[in-house]
Amino acid sequence: MPATIFLFTLIPFVPLPNFQTELVKLFENFLPTTAYNLLESTIVDVITNRSGTLLVAMFIATIIFSTNGIHALMHAFNISAHDFVSRSWLQQRKIAVFLLVFILIMFSAAAGLIILSRSVVDRLVEIGVLEMNLVFYIVMIFKWLLIIVMLLFAISTLYYLVPARKKDFRYISPGSIVATSLFILTSLGFSAYVNNFGQYNKLYGSIGTFMVILIWLYLNSVALLVGFELNVSIRAATCNKIPGDH
Numbered sequence: 001m002p003a004t005i006f007l008f009t010l011i012p013f014v015p016l017p018n019f020q021t022e023l024v025k026l027f028e029n030f031l032p033t034t035a036y037n038l039l040e041s042t043i044v045d046v047i048t049n050r051s052g053t054l055l056v057a058m059f060i061a062t063i064i065f066s067t068n069g070i071h072a073l074m075h076a077f078n079i080s081a082h083d084f085v086s087r088s089w090l091q092q093r094k095i096a097v098f099l100l101v102f103i104l105i106m107f108s109a110a111a112g113l114i115i116l117s118r119s120v121v122d123r124l125v126e127i128g129v130l131e132m133n134l135v136f137y138i139v140m141i142f143k144w145l146l147i148i149v150m151l152l153f154a155i156s157t158l159y160y161l162v163p164a165r166k167k168d169f170r171y172i173s174p175g176s177i178v179a180t181s182l183f184i185l186t187s188l189g190f191s192a193y194v195n196n197f198g199q200y201n202k203l204y205g206s207i208g209t210f211m212v213i214l215i216w217l218y219l220n221s222v223a224l225l226v227g228f229e230l231n232v233s234i235r236a237a238t239c240n241k242i243p244g245d246h
Helices: 001-013 019-030 033-048 050-079 088-126 132-161 174-196 199-202 208-237
Strands: none
Touching: 019 050, 033 208, 050 088, 050 208, 088 132, 088 199
16 A cells, blocks of 8 residues: 555656556456545645655555565465575565566556547548548457456566576566466456445444455465466476476
8 A cells, every 4th residue: 555655646747648547447446445435635745746755654554565465475485385495584575666666667657658549549540541430449358358368477577587496487487477467357347346236334334445445365376376376387297397297
């Protein structure tokens, strides 16, 4: 959560037209409606008001919480790989900061490309190359392809950098592809369930929305572990393969 607020706090300082709106939509696409509605007023306030103090505070909180989260992820991946080699405290923090900056850059680049693609498509409509009814579908397809690629590279980077001992994984591995697919499916499926069948707000009030966010994070954490476990299993099967065995 601090990382999300920090990202939103940066948005007013970006001198690009419509950048703020498109970047927020990237988060809106993955959060269930009830969860996004809880954060919407905070997001709008942060976007419309520049706050250097809040920016610094959220930056510090982001560094602290993200490094703790990466440390927990390192521990989980090492247990999954039956590898108990650990990094030093400084190495863990370096990797956590790098991953945080990498993810922020990817989200920002994705939003910038979406804005650029919309401008290009609008220009093509003006000169008569494209029909107006195709614009919506072209932009939506490009947006989702970009989100999928962004997720794939982010997860692949996690699998490549987080384990303490380097594994014989390809950067784009079967596990990262499966985890990306599960991430998207669980996000869309859980969002559809909450929006159409969930009664969290009626039963628990605003606390229910936090429950939705936590469940969503839990499902995507499981997706990350499943993908990494798949890579470990493939590597173990390859290493244990008997020569000449068919």
